[in-house]
Amino acid sequence: QKEMTEEANSQHNDIFLHTNEQSNSEDLLNFVLPSSSLKCIGCDDLFPSDLVKNPPLQGDSAYEFHCSQCSPTSKINFVRYIKNWTEVVHITLYNLTIGTGKKFFRLKEDICSFIDSNWQTLCPDKKRTNTWNNTIGSALSLHPKIFISGVEELSQQGYWGLKVIQDPQLSRERCKAISRDSKGKKRKPEDTTYSTSGDGGSKKKPRKPAGTEKKAKNGKSKKFKKEKVTKQILPTIIHPSRIYYTPLPKYTTLCFAKENSATMMEFSDDKLTVRNKKGYRMARASHGASIGNWYYEVKINNNQNYPDAHIRLGWSTEKGYTQAPVGFDCFSYSYRDLDGSKFFMSSGLPYASPFGPGDVIGCLIKLTNTTALAPKLNQPNWISKESDVDSQGYPAVLSESSISFFKNGVPQGIAFSEILQGMYYPAVSLYMGASVTANFGPEFENMPADEEGWRPCSELVSPQSPPQPDSPEHLPDDDPLETLSSK
Secondary structure: OHHHHHHHHHHHHHHHOOOOOOOOHHHHHHOOOEOOEEEOOOOOOEEEHHHOOOOOEOOOOOEEEEOOOOOOOOOOEEEEOOOOHHHHHHHHHHHHHHHHOOOOEEHHHHHHHHHHHOHHHHOOOOOOOOOHHHHHHHHHHOOOOOEEEHHHHOOOOOEEEEOOOOOOOOOHHHHHHHOEOOOOOEOOOOOOOEOOOOOOOEOOOOOOOOOOEEEOOOOOEEEOOOOOOEEEEOOOOOHHHOOOOOOOOOOOOOOEOHHHOOOOOEEOOOOOEEEEOOOOEEEEEOOOEOOEEEEEEEEEOOOOOOOOOEEEEEEEEOOOOOOOOOOOOOOEEEEEOOOOOEEEOOEEEOOOOOOOOOOEEEEEEEEOOOEEEOOOOOOOOOOOOOOOEOOOOOEEEEOOOEEEEEEOOEEEEEEEEOOEOOOEEEEEEEEOOEEEEEEOOOOOOOOOOOOOOEEEHHHHOOOOOOOOOOOOOOOOOOOOOOOOEOO
8 A cells, every 4th residue: 555655656656747727616515535544553454445434545554453453342433533633634635636636725625625525534523613614724824834825836826736746644552642532531642743754743732621701702611622532442353354465466476474473573585584573473374374285394484592582383264363473363273383283263282393493393284175164162252253154154174184293204193084174374473572484385304204195385486477477586504594684
């Protein structure tokens, strides 16, 4: 979304130098550019904007959104914070600009009309007074570092545009500070300055605090009406609302995909070595499988500088929660280093011997096309729930399916059987500095003993994929972590 916006801005900047056309106010009344996605403040995942009523427009970041997994109520939670008039006008001009390809707009016919038609989205906390149009004009004239008058370029009064065409980049913390809490009490903002990135903006007088008394005509005092924060508590939305990963054409060889992993993971240039310096996070491969027998290896790197490092390896569908270890929910299965236990739905059971630095762990999955019903999963309500269910509400499982692991070529036995149906990606989860290097084939250090019909995960990538012009070079074998980065 950011790249698309930057590209659009670049194109518009070239056009705007010579744009002098008048706007069609009737078209602008129906024109709206809602944000294409809502970003969860907890897990950084993106969700469709139509989950909430009156979704924020492009450039409006004065909100907090929690998905059902990150919300303490297990329901998605959307809170819209108060914006001052300058911010409202900035968002308005930004949307008009990137949406119409024009630079200047008439004050009443275009700008005020747009605000009026999108009032509940831009400023639901404000009241339509008889003079609110004049307030818009004041906001434009008092901030020359943000807005530019048409007099300077068009020699016409009544036209306004943005001096710099860029995302408003509102300060969520500042908007939150001037918003009221659940009791309606106003919190005093630490800084009432409104500015855009790169310039200091202009200072404005702080608003009068709620409760300030004002003399009426009859001599009695009256209080200003309290502003309210727009807050929506919606029903629990399960995973179909989430924007899931699908394999991208740029990955012409199997590797870890940043788009399919937690944002805090650090990858080497060839995307085969990965590290995480914080709490458990998951990294998944670029391609997955829904049928067949597939195998890959993971080498445990030397983590001596990170004494608290731990690892869980295995398989996960695209629905597995990336801000947690593999095996956290019902969409992933794992083998843990510490005690050799296996994990599914955050439940650990004894399985095999522990593993550590220098060990090579093989991961084999067998996926069939025969489905059956599984017993109801009694998982806690804070764990993600299966969305692909049959008519009776039970998750579909694959008959005769299984997941097995190998330690330095020695079979550890079947860890899981009758696994849930889905597209499974090779997955690793790392804790407090742990690092691993994956080998997706076709050559392996240890072949899975006594197993037939398996294929290396490298074959999950279609050979017909077009070549990538800037494919990354592999790291040297002697120091795979030398250029580890989060790019």
